[in-house]
Structure formats: C-alpha cells, structure tokens
Amino acid sequence: MERDRQLDLYGVLAARLKQAHTRVANAEVPDGTRRELSRRLLAVTAVAKRDLAGAVRRLDVLTAELDELGIPDR
DSSP: OHHHHHHHHHHHHHHHHHHHHHHHHHOOOOHHHHHHHHHHHHHHHHHHTTOHHHHHHHHHHHHHHHHHTTOOOO
C-alpha cells in the first residue's frame, strides 16, 4: 500500500517536472536566466531520486518563481 502511494507521488512529481521543463523551454527570457532555471530543474530531478519530499518543496519554490517571472503555464 505504501509503495503504491510512493509510486503515485513519483508520477505526480514527474508530471509537474515535465510541465516546468516545458515552461522553461518556451520562456522568453535571456539565455542566462534559462540556463539557471534549467540547472535548478536538473537539481530537483536529482534530489527526487533520494528525497521525494525535498524535491516537491524545491519544485514548489521554482514553480512560484516561474509564476513571478510571468512565464506562462502552457
């Protein structure tokens, strides 16, 4: 039961990461900003391998920053 819940959480995180990657890829921002955002997304992905809750927190912060930058959710 717990394992199924964990797999569900990974699925949700994976979908959110995919959405964030699409937002960054389509963002009309300077190249340096895009590189920094991409680097942070890769870091979230790496953290997810060992700390699912930490990855979710980091992605929440990054998603909020994307919202503040006006990067649309397509």
